[in-house]
Amino acid sequence: MGLLLYHGGTVCDDSFNITAAHAICKVMGFEGALQWFSGSKWSIQVQFDVLINHVKCPLPIWSTCGYINGNCGHHEDIFLTCSIRTSSVFRLVDSSGNTMISEGQKGLLLHNEGTVSDQHFNMKAAQAICKVMGFENALQWTQGQRWKIQQAYPILTENIMCPLSDWSSCNYTDSHATDHTTDVFLSCLGTRSTFSLVDKRGFTVSGSQEFLLLHNGGTICGNAFSNNSANAACKDMGYSGFKSWRVGPSWGNYRISLDNMNCTEGKFSTCKYTTSHDCEHGNEIFISCDSCCSETEEEESSVFRESTTKRKEVNEAEVNLTIGILTLACTVLVALLVKKNAQIDEILKSIKEIKNVRCKTSAKHTQT
Numbered sequence: 001m002g003l004l005l006y007h008g009g010t011v012c013d014d015s016f017n018i019t020a021a022h023a024i025c026k027v028m029g030f031e032g033a034l035q036w037f038s039g040s041k042w043s044i045q046v047q048f049d050v051l052i053n054h055v056k057c058p059l060p061i062w063s064t065c066g067y068i069n070g071n072c073g074h075h076e077d078i079f080l081t082c083s084i085r086t087s088s089v090f091r092l093v094d095s096s097g098n099t100m101i102s103e104g105q106k107g108l109l110l111h112n113e114g115t116v117s118d119q120h121f122n123m124k125a126a127q128a129i130c131k132v133m134g135f136e137n138a139l140q141w142t143q144g145q146r147w148k149i150q151q152a153y154p155i156l157t158e159n160i161m162c163p164l165s166d167w168s169s170c171n172y173t174d175s176h177a178t179d180h181t182t183d184v185f186l187s188c189l190g191t192r193s194t195f196s197l198v199d200k201r202g203f204t205v206s207g208s209q210e211f212l213l214l215h216n217g218g219t220i221c222g223n224a225f226s227n228n229s230a231n232a233a234c235k236d237m238g239y240s241g242f243k244s245w246r247v248g249p250s251w252g253n254y255r256i257s258l259d260n261m262n263c264t265e266g267k268f269s270t271c272k273y274t275t276s277h278d279c280e281h282g283n284e285i286f287i288s289c290d291s292c293c294s295e296t297e298e299e300e301s302s303v304f305r306e307s308t309t310k311r312k313e314v315n316e317a318e319v320n321l322t323i324g325i326l327t328l329a330c331t332v333l334v335a336l337l338v339k340k341n342a343q344i345d346e347i348l349k350s351i352k353e354i355k356n357v358r359c360k361t362s363a364k365h366t367q368t
Helices: 018-027 043-047 123-132 148-152 227-236 295-367
Strands: 009-011 033-038 050-056 066-069 078-082 090-093 107-111 114-116 137-143 155-161 171-174 184-189 195-198 211-215 218-220 242-248 256-263 271-274 284-289
Touching: 018 033, 018 050, 018 078, 123 137, 123 155, 123 184, 211 256, 218 284, 227 242, 227 256, 227 284
Parallel strands: 009 050, 114 155, 218 256
Antiparallel strands: 033 078, 050 066, 090 107, 107 114, 107 184, 137 184, 155 171, 195 211, 211 218, 211 284, 242 284, 256 271
16 A cells, blocks of 8 residues: 555545556556555655546546546545556456456457557567466467457557567567557467566566566565576476576565475476465575577477588588599599590501501612
């Protein structure tokens, strides 16, 4: 629970309701609102101006909300409690704007609470986004104007290009488009990972750099944590393994959800752990994962390397065969030339002998 501020001023409770609370929590990066109330609770409230009033939201989306300048007292200031941080800057929503978490369901793709345009979008981008949302892979994606709720969101992102199916390899640009016919719809496959990585703002990020590791929204204590544990967590999030890990004080007000995470192999199915703990904040796991490529991409790379090696071997064999043929041809040619030279020598010798015979005959005729 906290005092709600908007641009450094408090928010008055006139017309405020749970829909407005959801919209505000979502725009701050949370899943939604848990509760709200109004009142004069803290002495610090008087240090702020009452900035806005009559916040009305027809949908739990901030872009649909309206408000006017505040004109009430601090006894009407809003206090708000939001749910856990969203699992990603990406999320899928249904036709009512509710977050979808079931695999196989096709939803409207949002990035930072705006839709994604399909320019340059492909299956690699779909796979990268599904993985960063905690799924194993992408099932399919389409684009189009399907639901009325699309008009409630700005189009914020376009030109998503991913050389690998890992979000850390992707680039994108901000969009200024207004045509929602290019909005991306996406469905993902596989059980959502129970692990995620968050930055200091509480947003889920890719694992190429070292960030705080969460399990079901809580931190992991460093007791019994090992390289196998790090590999298990990274692989569960769709990476090929871990790059580095350390223990340290977490950022944010997270509960500790796992302790004594002891893994015999680099797979989460081999891990034993406890959900109760005797750990203090300050001994929590930070980790970076290997974002080179997923296991599938590594297999594809291995196939490519194997294919390249085979082609190289074939090329070398062809070159060796060609060299052998040329060598044999040269040998035969030399032999023919040598034989031909021998034949020429014999002919010249015969001619010389004939000349000698003719010369002797001429001499005899002269003497006679």
